[in-house]
Amino acid sequence: MSAPVVAVQGEPANELLRLDNLKVHFPVKLPFIQRLLQREEAVVHAVDGVSFGIRAGEILGLVGESGCGKSTVGRSCVRLIKPTSGRIFFAGQNITKLGGENLRALRRRIQIIFQDPHASLTPAMTIGRGIGHPLWIHRSAFGPQKSGSEAFGQWVRQRVLNTMREVGLTPEEQLYDKFPGDLSGGQKQRAVIARALILEPNLLVVDEGVSMLDMSIRAKVLELMLDLKRRHGLTYLFITHDLATAKFICDRIAIMYMGRIVEIGPAREIYADPKHPYTKALLQVIPIPDPDKRKEKVLPRGEVPDAVHPPAGCRFHPRCPAVLATCGWEGRDFVDFLDEHLSDPKRAGDDESIVGPIEGWHADGLVASLEAKPMSVEKAVERVETILAEAPVAMTQAIESVSAQKRTVMVRFHPPNQLRQTQVQDRLVECLLYQ
């Protein structure tokens, strides 16, 4: 399964949005004392080097578990979050550091729809006023209508009513003076779409835009989005955790895990034949409406790791069913393994007294170490080797040496291979299996 390594280069001219190695790190708020004690500043690596492009007129799905950073990518695209590093291009223009009036002008062209339609609407504004408010905000941009407040108000009202009709918020005359609290969830989301649409943007970022709606309404709202795309030539960045929704609406999808894109390509191909082990695992959890077709599930083991200290190498390696020796094993993987081993009394036996306690182990990068009792260092090394015999093969292979230095037991790992995005057939995959 080896494919030629193709460097990711070139920006097709018709790309509407391009992210170039985008990183967003959030500082972790620590109590004062802890901040003094900690040497380095703790940051959450919400987005850690994401690059992709969206062609004009296409729907790109950004899919991943909650907490993988997909919403942060979406909010960065509309500049609600300041990127830590990397660049964002919109229609060829670098918008990473745009501010003031230029940023305001940009917001007429990129709009975002949030997950919760109720919270997105100001409770104090009527539906009509809320939908029309963007026009008032950007009043100076609508040149000829500028003359006379009364005339402008009439013009806004007419446009709001037209847009409401277009998104199916009818009867529009009656709903115009209602407050958000009086509307149903589906109607509220239609109002949010209308408000985003009234500025006639080019790009619409939909951040879990239908996740809170129930199934019957969800399908209708998705149909509406497709319909609007056809009529206005819209481009979508569609962020969701729901693979079934993404399959329905997206032309291409990008799978995200812990702030990195692990696989990106045409939706149909990825659904038919996922390459990255994470994509495979993710696709297996889509329910298939046929009891006979149920396959065995290879769910990823364990929890999503801590984003403050993401795993070395491939971030998925501690949970990956197809993990290799070169995927990024490091000291703390060994400590985690030992912890699991020791907490099972049947397997552990008297191991705890020789290689324990688990709190005595320190993991620092590729090395895990234990201050042992003076007499038993050699014995501990021996026992660690015995225990490792039942460890995952990939991890055992990744270990360079288990040794004793004076009173310290050291487990040292080989450095991981460099991970690159690789062209596999028609898509990009970030996995050593294909490198």
Add this chain to the structure above:
Amino acid sequence: MEWLHSRLVRPFRPLIRERHTLPGILSWIGLGTLIAFILVGIFGPVLVSIDQTKALAYPILLPPSLQHVMGTDGIGRDVFARVIWGTRTSLMIMAIGALLALVVGFPIGLLSGFVGGKVDRVLVLVMDSVYAFPGLLLAALIAAVIGKGIFNIGIAITVIYIPLYFRVTRNQTLSTREELYVEAGRALGARSWTIMLSYIAYNVVIVIPVIFSLSAADTILTAAGLSYLGLGLEIDIPGDWGRDLSDAQRFLGSGIWWTSLFPGLMIILLTVGLSFLGEGLNDIINPLLKKERA
């Protein structure tokens, strides 16, 4: 039309919906009391001649009778007339004090909560140090400096209540600032100014009726307290509940109850009414806030 509706009718909707619950009943009793007092304050002095409130208008210390329903006091003034005219005085002080505190405290609180940072920290520090002062003492101090009179007392009281409005507005602004619709407003391209006025202020205003009622009740007590201590109004004011109460206390020992009972009763009625309104509104509005967040 929509403008009028959203500002005049809509705020009363929860009050009408909750009219059968305890907070609803309390609010309506409070509102009724307040309206009754306002009517007395406006029309009372028109119907009751000011001459009856002057010294030596009648024989002194007459018990309540048909001519003098609340009797006369130690210097021959009609207690009923004093009480009616005192209503106007109290309401004026209340209006000046509570309104001025609102007009000053609300915008500062809004700005402080919205801007945040150093501005916020300095303002909170200033307001907290004013708040830490005992209210009556501070008012007495200011009154002693700027002198007597309805307007001056109103200002002295304003200073006590600005921090209250400031705190409540600021806290509400801080929580509203984090709402999704504020972020949505920013994504729409709204300027900070627009966000503050169109998206935040609207949703902060709803807490104002509650603190307005409660601080108004407090205002009445403080004003009466100042007058009782002799720091309040000029001697020739035609009605002043606090001062009348103060004058009446030396007769209490001789079984003359009417000169102190009626002014005292007025203070209690108005204060309790306003408190009912404030507490009732608080119970009605706060669960609504919670529900809307959920």
